[in-house]
Amino acid sequence: MDEALQDLNPAPRLLMGPGPINADPRVLRAMSAPLLGQFDPQFRAYMRQTSALLRGVFQTANPSTLVVDGTARSGIEAALVSLIEPGDRVLVPVFGRFGHLKVEIAKRCGADVRVIETEWGRVFPEEILAKEIRKHQPKLVAISHGDTSTTMAQPLAVLGRLCREHDALLYVDATATLGGMDLPVDAWHLDVVSAGLQKCLGGPSGAAPLTLNARAEQHIFRRRHTEQGLRTSDAVDGEGPVIRSNYLDLAMIMDYWSDRALNHHTEATSMLYAARECARILMQEGLASAFARHVKASTALTAGLGAMGLTLFGDQRHKMPNVTGVLVPQGVEGEKVRRALLGCFGIEIGSSFGPLHGKIWRIGTMGYNARQDAVLITLSALEAVLSGEGVKLPRGAAVDAALAVYGRN
Numbered sequence: 001m002d003e004a005l006q007d008l009n010p011a012p013r014l015l016m017g018p019g020p021i022n023a024d025p026r027v028l029r030a031m032s033a034p035l036l037g038q039f040d041p042q043f044r045a046y047m048r049q050t051s052a053l054l055r056g057v058f059q060t061a062n063p064s065t066l067v068v069d070g071t072a073r074s075g076i077e078a079a080l081v082s083l084i085e086p087g088d089r090v091l092v093p094v095f096g097r098f099g100h101l102k103v104e105i106a107k108r109c110g111a112d113v114r115v116i117e118t119e120w121g122r123v124f125p126e127e128i129l130a131k132e133i134r135k136h137q138p139k140l141v142a143i144s145h146g147d148t149s150t151t152m153a154q155p156l157a158v159l160g161r162l163c164r165e166h167d168a169l170l171y172v173d174a175t176a177t178l179g180g181m182d183l184p185v186d187a188w189h190l191d192v193v194s195a196g197l198q199k200c201l202g203g204p205s206g207a208a209p210l211t212l213n214a215r216a217e218q219h220i221f222r223r224r225h226t227e228q229g230l231r232t233s234d235a236v237d238g239e240g241p242v243i244r245s246n247y248l249d250l251a252m253i254m255d256y257w258s259d260r261a262l263n264h265h266t267e268a269t270s271m272l273y274a275a276r277e278c279a280r281i282l283m284q285e286g287l288a289s290a291f292a293r294h295v296k297a298s299t300a301l302t303a304g305l306g307a308m309g310l311t312l313f314g315d316q317r318h319k320m321p322n323v324t325g326v327l328v329p330q331g332v333e334g335e336k337v338r339r340a341l342l343g344c345f346g347i348e349i350g351s352s353f354g355p356l357h358g359k360i361w362r363i364g365t366m367g368y369n370a371r372q373d374a375v376l377i378t379l380s381a382l383e384a385v386l387s388g389e390g391v392k393l394p395r396g397a398a399v400d401a402a403l404a405v406y407g408r409n
């Protein structure tokens with residue numbers, strides 16, 4: 001029979017790359033709940049609950065805390081296209097692939113983009129960020145918190161204050177870190193922050209949680225515009241230029257999420273259930289416990305990799321606890337190892353991009369997979385594959401080292 005007519009029956013996989021990871025089974029269960037209309041009072045209650053749960057995740061009191069329908073990139077693009085007016089000066093510090101993505105999007109929005117770059121595997125010292133903000137006087141600074149391409153996390157605690165001193169808005173892409181690392185949005189004065197579900201939040205990709213504060217709201221509502229087919233006689237547009245995307249217009253999306261419930265897109269109902277369940281599971285566990293779980297998994301993984309004699313990539317003081325870069329040993333073909341891990345063990349780990357292409361593997365310990373069993377299975381499989389490739393390593397040492405971190409020696 002034609003393969004396309006057979007049931008969808010994907011092989012079981014342990015997804016230990018930089019995302020997506022295996023979704024928490026509770027999230028998949030929530031996604032199979034019956035569909036509701038988006039203006040059904042029960043569904044509106046689920047939206048309000050999602051917003052409240054996400055306020056906990058983002059550590060914010062922002063009323064405008066919502067979900068953009070689309071992958072994490074839709075959250076980034078919604079933030080940038082709604083904040084940037086053509087000609088605005090935007091500063092983008094780039095320390096990996098996803099910095100370049102923000103440069104690309106800001107350019108498409110017609111911004112005058114100023115880029116500063118650092119070598120992949122490093123982050124920016126705060127003094128450099130301060131100096132560049134003073135020099136460029138941007139209207140907006142757009143930066144990643146963690147960049148999965150390099151596994152590094154940029155310290156952000158003072159950047160919000162610096163931006164306020166210079167009257168700049170600050171957008172943070174927390175796709176790789178939300179739920180896995182501390183990111184207190186209000187305490188750090190972050191104006192707009194967005195993420196995705198498929199990393200530390202333990203869901204599938206396809207929904208982008210986003211929060212924005214009153215400063216950003218004011219800015220975006222200056223550009224508010226109501227679609228002709230929905231206009232009522234009392235509709236008043238903002239005085240600013242219309243946002244250049246309809247789907248990603250945050251003013252419209254805020255109006256849809258607010259009690260005005262103004263029609264916009266048809267809700268991706270099952271993804272909203274997923275976002276609600278991801279946030280619920282995280283808040284039930286507690287942020288501190290989730291962050292500690294990620295640190296423990298990362299410490300165990302890196303101890304195991306070290307015991308195998310492998311070298312970690314990048315400035316370890318700034319490594320994210322949820323993704324680890326490890327150098328492909330001399331004489332080993334990185335892709336052959338990845339193929340063997342997938343083919344023999346059903347385990348996926350990540351390759352790398354740009355200047356790191358072919359040089360490192362990226363191993364995720366995030367969200368639902370930041371677990372002892374997932375770390376141990378990955379280490380033992382990698383050890384067997386590398387040994388089969390002729391790498392001399394002490395058999396059993398990796399799992400022992402990781403077990404020692406979990407306190408079960």
Ligand SMILES: Cc1ncc(COP(=O)(O)O)c(C=O)c1O
Pocket residue numbers: 018019071072073074098144146147148149173174175176196205206
């Ligand atoms: C920091 C960061 N930003 C953005 C993205 C893009 O996310 P998506 O593929 O869900 O659009 C990723 C994905 O890896 C990421 O790590």
